[in-house]
Amino acid sequence: MSLAKLTIPEHFNPEKVGEVWRVSYADRAREARLWAQQHQISRSCEDRVRVGLLLIDVQNTFCIPGFELFVAGRSGNGAVEDNRRLCEFIYRHLHILTDVIPTMDTHRAMQIFHPVFWINDSGEHPAPMSNLELADIEAGKWRINPEVLPNLPTAIDPQAYAFHYVRELTRDSKYPLTIWPYHALLGGISHALVSAVEEACFFHSIARYSATEYEMKGNNPLTENYSVLQPEVLTNANGEAIAQRNIELVDRLLNYDLLLVAGQAKSHCVAWTLNDLCDEIRSRDRKLARKVYLLEDCTSAVVVPGQVDFTDLADETFTRCAELGMHRVRSIDPIETWEGISEGLC
Structure with missing residues (x-):
């Protein structure tokens, strides 16, 4: 398999990566087939070495300036810069990306x-970006809003579940329950994949006859789902299951000959996904x-700036991953310089 970079298609405009726009599917489909013929790109089902590219939550809500939870990083424009490099990487290495x-x-x-889920004695909801500590729940400062109960998939004792849920988070030494701004709402524009990344995924799908494998997560109203691989809390106050690990996805990811990982945010959904993936690898085979x-x-x-900076904590997670055997690489470096990549692809 050739590791030589491909040319980037003419339609890609790096200046538009931080914007929202409609992908011209008909034009891209026609161009993708011609481009694949020009570069003699085979169908993904013919790959001898199967390479998966896992893109974690590359959505408008996290990646477009002005949206609810834009991941700025230390540069102030982090997610936009990341996605420019990501799109270029997909196009230049489309011939080796199976899925x-x-x-x-x-x-x-x-x-x-979300704020509406909780209420206090004054009828107020907690502010976005505030934390609900275990002591707040135990003191009765916040309780589950009774108006949301008819909308839940299963009946719960709201007081018992509130205590149970926040205790579970505290016990596992993760972040406290954070009240996030309304974001990634199904059917809304903030939920959508970043336009430039969606375009790159669609182009790959047509050029290689590889269906983009979208994986939904986080839609259980009773638990958070930072990690792609499992929700944060899996049971109710009685120990009954309310959610489960996504073993099917774990198996699929670990079945690839090579797995590449990118996405947002490095300190949250990416980090916790990698923590869970490392746990799975330790339990199966560290190799x-x-x-x-x-x-x-x-x-x-x-x-x-001036409030929180999770960069160092994110780097600590990546360091632990590297200690287990994962590779920390840059998309802008020649892929043949990545440790172990030649042996893996050839």
């Missing part, structure tokens, strides 16, 4: 991390870590 697997953070208004490549210049941490 693209974008995950989609998928929410509705009445979910446990599996060697086929995972982390595209470090296609992901950024959550940074709010």
Whole structure:
């Protein structure tokens, strides 16, 4: 298999990566077939070495300036810069990418991390970006809003579940329950994949006859789902299952000969997905870590100047992944310089 870079199609405009627009599917489909013929690109089903590209939550809500949870990184424009490099990487290495697997953070208004889910004695909802600590719940400062109960998929004891849920988060030493702005709402523009990335995925799909494998996550109103591989809390206060790990996705990802990972945010959904993936690898075979490549210049941490900066915590996660055997690489470096890549592809 040739590792030589391909040319970037003429339609790609790096200046538009931070904008929202309609992909011209008919034009891109026609161009993709001609481009594949020009570069003698085979169908993905013929790949001897199967390469998966996992794109974690590359959606407008996280990646477009002005949207609800834009991941700025330390540069102030992190997600946009990441996606420029990501699109260029997809186009230049389309011939070796068997599948693209974008995950989609998928929410509705009445979910446990949105303001309307909680209420105090004054009828107020918690402010976006505030944290609900266990002590707040125990003191009765916040309780589950009774008006949301008829909309839940299963009946719960709201007081018991509130205590149980926040205790579970505290016990696992993760972040406290964060109340996020309404974001990634199903059917809304913030939920959609970034236009330039969607275009690249569609182009890949047509050029290689490879269906883009969209993976929805985060739509259970009773639990958060930072990790792509499993929700944060899996049971109710009685120990009954309310959610489960996505074993089917785990198996699919670890079945690739090589797995590349990018997306947003490095400090949250990417980091927690990698933590869960590392746990799976430890339980199965530590050698599996060697086929995972982390595209470090296609992901950024959550940074709010003067308030929070999760960059160092994100880097600690990537360091632990590297210690297990995963590779930290940059998309802009020649792929043949990546450690172990030649042996993996040839």
